[in-house]
Structure formats: structure tokens, C-alpha cells
Amino acid sequence: MKEAEKRYDEIEQCLRKVRLAEPPGELKRRILGAAQETWKQAPAEVPWQIPLRHLGLSAAAAVLIVSSANYFSTASVAPWQADRPVAVRVEAAGFEDMPETPYSPFVRHLIATCGSPARDASALLDYVQSVRKTLDGAEQDDAADGSGPSEHESRLLPVGSKIDSYV
């Protein structure tokens, strides 16, 4: 390590036998003349204008990009959408609006506060019960005709069975 330092010192000493040539006075006059001429000609950029200009340019670029993206997306989708029917928004029927709800006001309140899964289950139950009633009516009609369906008997559970426990 010391040997390396010694070597570097020797080279540095050798290099210091010479020095850089000083800039000549004529060069100073020439360069300062050109610089001061530029100073007079070139209007200085006011510092507060610089960020403002950057902001303006950024905003203009953003508006251009967004509006062109919007325009091109609309233009590319337009022919594809031309023949399609217009979608109509239909309000979902509320559970409270359903007629003949078989529950007491307290149960309805519970269902309303528990949220959609409970509503779905009770609506399903109502639907199943209405289907069952329809089928029972059809079976009674068949029995009245005297041609009981031995092979086509309904496999649905009778009314009042344990299906109520699913709710």
C-alpha cells in the first residue's frame, strides 16, 4: 500500500513539472463579449413562469389524450352497437311489495334487516308453496276424474311437511 502511494507521489511530482496554460486575456474578452451580447438579446425566462408553463403543457397534453381516447373508443364501438336493442333498466320488486306474504310483521322486519339471502330463501319457499298448491289442485282434479295417476303421482312433499324447517 505504501509502495503504491510512493509510486503515485512520484508520478504526481513529475506531472507538477508542468501546469495548464492560463486562459489568455483575448479569450476572456471574446467570450465575455459574446455572453453579454446574448444577455442583451435573449430575454430571461422568469422563474415563476417555468412551472406554470409546465403545468399548462401537462394539462393540455392530458386533455388531448383523454379526449382522443374517448373519441376513438366511441368511434370503434359505434358500428358494433348500432343494431343492438337498447337495454332497459327494470327496478327489482321489493319483498315488501309482494302480496300475501305469509309472515307476521316481526318476521318481515327480521328478513328485511337480515338482508338479501333471507329474502331469497323466503321467496323461494313462497314459490315452492305456490307450485305445490297448483300441483295439488291438478292431482285433486285427476282424482275427481277417477283416473288416479299410479305411475305419475306427485313426488312433492305434502303441504306442512318438514320443508318449513329450511327457512
Place this chain on the structure above:
Amino acid sequence: MDRHSADDLIRAALRRDDPAACELLWDRYAGDLLAFLQAVRCSKHDAEDVLQTIFVKIVRKRHHLAAARCLDAYVYQIARNEATSFLRQHRRKRSLDWDPKRGVSCLGTQSDAQPWLVAAEPADRSQEVAEALQAALTRLPPVQREIVVLKTYKDKTFREIAEMLELSLNTVASRYRYGLEKLRALLKDLEL
């Protein structure tokens, strides 16, 4: 005047938009920049031309300079950009009228007869020594040469050079040592 007060004076003049800032900038940077450019370009003429371009550019961007966090870094960034751009233009020009007989390791070295190193003290072989050292320095890679010149002839510390050239301290130190090792081998041949 120390470096910080010189920087403050320059900033104040730039903020006042006072053309006297040119003179202050000259006193503060001309010597160092010329050394740096001569080290990069190996040519006194080219270095002087680039120096003029740098000063004109600094004047155009004077308010950016006044707002710059570090004056040195800003000025040397302009100097590096201008030197690189000058070098690129020169290379393009050289490639158009390329003369294969002239083997040059650094643009302008052979054609530029003006020395940028002069003897520190008059002596018997001083001119010869100056020419030999200039030739040896010219054969270093520019990245090593600029650091050797700034450290040896402008007495810059590694830290100052690292700030000027935006390099790490270790990079500057290692390039300097590699440069000295190469110079040692070159100077051994010259028997200096």
C-alpha cells in the same frame, strides 16, 4: 474569496439580471472549465470554442442557474453536454474526411499544435518535458484524463471532482489511480 461567497455573489447578480454576473462566472469557472475541456478534448482551440458555447448557454439559462441547488453541478453538466455534442459533431466531420494515416487517440491531438500544458518553471528541458507529459496525458482514456488533470493541476479534492462530474467518490479515486498507473508506464518509456 471562498467558494460559497463567490456562489452567493453569482446567484445575487443572476437574480438581479445583472450582466456583471458574466464576469463573476468567468472568474469562478473559466480556469477550471478550460482545464476540464482541454483534458477532454486535448485541444486548446476546441476547448476555447466549447468554453464560449458554454458561457452563451449559461447566459441563456441564467435563471435556471440562479435557482440551481449546486452551481458547480449545473455548470459542469452544461460543460459535459457541450463537450459531448462538440465531440460528436467533430467525429461525424472526421468520418467524412477520414485520413487513415493519422492515428489519433484523441480528436485534435495531432492537428492541434498549440500546447495546453506549459512548463511550471523555466529549465533546460522544460519544453521537452511539457510536450512529453502532454503526449502521455493525451494517451489516457478521457474519463481518467479529466480526473488526473482536475486533481493534479486544479488541486481539486476527490469529493469536489465527484460532485462536478456526478460520480461516486470511489469511482473518481479508482479512475485517478488507474490513470496514474498508466501514466507511470508511459513515462517510464519516456524516461522522465
